[in-house]
Amino acid sequence: MDIAEVIEAVGTAVDVAGVGVIVIGAVGATALFAYRVVSGGAFMEAYRPYRQGLGRAILLGLEFLVAGDIIRTVAVSPTFATVGVLAGIVLIRTFLSFSLEVELENRWPWQSRRSPSPGAG
Structure with a gap:
């Protein structure tokens, strides 16, 4: 097994980890959401944390997927064409993450975190 095959395998493993993070995060967030709703919580009170948990899982998974693309593209065959394709993929995934x-x-x-107004609470 030569170095290109090892790097390709590592890149694929990082991609699989990214997909796994998204799937496990989605299943976990959905299970927690279902538990909150079934245990008597209001749907809208459970919805926002569900949405945030799902979004965080997707963000983390996207980071893994970008890392896998970088490993495979730059380490194996860094031609102008492959680096250009990588740049496009990273640009799209960065926009999604943003x-x-x-x-x-x-x-x-660039906005500061909102703090509760004085006297609230």
Whole structure:
């Protein structure tokens, strides 16, 4: 087995880990959501944490998938064409990650975290 095959296998393993993170995170978030709803919690109170948990699982999985693409593309055959394809993939996945982060946090990344107003609570 030569180095290119090892690097390809490592990249594939990181991709599989990314998919696994997304699947396990989605199943876990869904199970927790179902438990909260079935145990008498209000649907809308359980929905927001479910959505955040699912979004975090997707974000973490995307990071693994980008890492797998980088490992396979740059380490094995760094031609201008493969690096260009990698740049496109990373750009799309970065946009997805950015969009999910904005959706989860309900603010732009450059905005400060909202603190409760004085006297609230």
